[in-house]
Amino acid sequence: MKSRSPVVRLALIQMSCTSDQQQNIEKAVNRIEQAAQSGANLVCLQELFNAHYPCQSEDHDRFAWAEEIPGPTSQAMRDASKKYGVVVTGSIFERRAQGLYHNTAVVYDRDGSQVGFYRKMHIPDDPLYYEKFYFTPGDTGFSIAKTSLGKIGVGVCWDQWYPEAARLFALRGAEILLYPTAIGWLPADKAEFGKSQHEAWETMMRSHAIANGVFVGAANRVGLEGELQFWGASFVYDPAGNLLKRASHESEEIVLVDCDLNFIDTQRTHWPFLRDRRIDAYHDLTKRWIDE
Numbered sequence: 001m002k003s004r005s006p007v008v009r010l011a012l013i014q015m016s017c018t019s020d021q022q023q024n025i026e027k028a029v030n031r032i033e034q035a036a037q038s039g040a041n042l043v044c045l046q047e048l049f050n051a052h053y054p055c056q057s058e059d060h061d062r063f064a065w066a067e068e069i070p071g072p073t074s075q076a077m078r079d080a081s082k083k084y085g086v087v088v089t090g091s092i093f094e095r096r097a098q099g100l101y102h103n104t105a106v107v108y109d110r111d112g113s114q115v116g117f118y119r120k121m122h123i124p125d126d127p128l129y130y131e132k133f134y135f136t137p138g139d140t141g142f143s144i145a146k147t148s149l150g151k152i153g154v155g156v157c158w159d160q161w162y163p164e165a166a167r168l169f170a171l172r173g174a175e176i177l178l179y180p181t182a183i184g185w186l187p188a189d190k191a192e193f194g195k196s197q198h199e200a201w202e203t204m205m206r207s208h209a210i211a212n213g214v215f216v217g218a219a220n221r222v223g224l225e226g227e228l229q230f231w232g233a234s235f236v237y238d239p240a241g242n243l244l245k246r247a248s249h250e251s252e253e254i255v256l257v258d259c260d261l262n263f264i265d266t267q268r269t270h271w272p273f274l275r276d277r278r279i280d281a282y283h284d285l286t287k288r289w290i291d292e
Contacts, residue, residue: 004148006260006261006262007258008041008149008176008259009257010042010044010176010217010257010258011043011044011255012070012217012218012234013032013035013045013049013219013222014046014220014221014222014232014255015028015031015046015222015252017049017052017221019051019052021050021065024050024051025076026074028045028076028080029079031254032080032174033084035086035254035256036084036085037049038254038256039256040086040195042087043086044089044105044178044180044217045077045088045090045091046090046180047090047156047181047182048092048103048182049090049091049180050092050093051065051093052226053182053221053225053230054093055129055130055131055133055134056128056129056130056157056226056228058133065093066095066195067092067291068145069092069094073124073286074092074106074208075184077089078108078112078114081108081111082110082111085110086110087108087109087110087145087147087149088108089105089107089116089154089180091120091156091180093134094119094138101134102120102136103119103134103157104156106118107154110148110149115146116147117140117156118154118156119136119137119138119140120135120159121142121155122159122162122165123135123136123158124157125185128227128228130158131158131207136262140288142165142172143172144173150175150176151173151175151176151179152174152177153170153214154178154179154180155178156180156227157179157182158228159179160179160181160218161204163204164285166208167212169212170212170213175214175261175264176214176215176216176259177208177209177214177215178219179205179219181220181234182221182223183230184221184228184229184231185229186199186228186229202233206237206243209237210271213239213264213267213271213273214239214264215236215238215239215264217234217237218235219242220232220233222250222252227283230262231249232245232249232250234246234253236257238259238263238267239268240267240271
């Protein structure tokens with residue numbers, strides 16, 4: 001059996017979306033092709049990449065945007081992974097049953113086989129992010145995808161703020177954490193809070209890379225949709241917390257980065273956080289709050 005290469009060429013697809021789902025799917029497939037032609041073998045699409053972000057208001061008509069898995073969007077991802085010989089992931093508005101919907105990430109290996117399936121665990125409810133109206137919290141646990149390139153943990157957007165989630169992905173063997181994302185600025189907040197909001201997002205993700213000794217990448221939307229200006233800036237950090245590449249705030253881009261998986265062991269032996277964890281003392285983490 002041929003051994004895998006330790007170097008994964010990761011591509012994050014940062015794109016804008018229109019109201020035409022088929023047009024968005026075709027654009028995503030085109031970007032997957034471009035990434036593959038540039039040598040990528042792992043491609044991450046943004047959150048809910050086949051449509052406008054649906055959760056800026058509570059609108060029952062938008063449940064019609066959802067689809068079953070397998071369905072048209074996941075089939076397009078599967079076909080692209082097989083055609084271009086790349087691992088592909090991204091998130092889909094999943095219709096699981098009547099009245100039961102999820103925000104779900106799927107992973108397809110280079111032969112088109114499905115190797116990952118994760119339902120978003122943390123569901124926000126904030127101005128213009130009314131996701132609790134649409135999505136049921138996931139029930140897959142923090143599952144990882146065992147691909148031909150290596151082990152990948154895929155969270156979705158709000159998941160990326162939780163160190164517990166990143167840790168559990170890592171403890172299951174994830175070497176690369178990927179977060180399909182839809183995060184941006186509310187126009188009224190941007191001038192005063194925009195810089196600190198963006199820096200907080202990236203700082204949290206950088207900390208996941210350092211604390212777990214893994215590569216971390218976020219593929220974000222870009223452009224104006226309704227009242228939200230998605231801030232792009234898709235990025236990748238290495239296990240030592242070094243920024244490998246970041247996209248702009250304004251443009252559609254493909255972020256292309258080489259991830260040497262051998263560096264994970266090197267970093268973890270120099271900064272042995274996993275070795276020194278006090279697993280006997282962390283039981284209180286399962287509590288909502290500690291009253292003393």
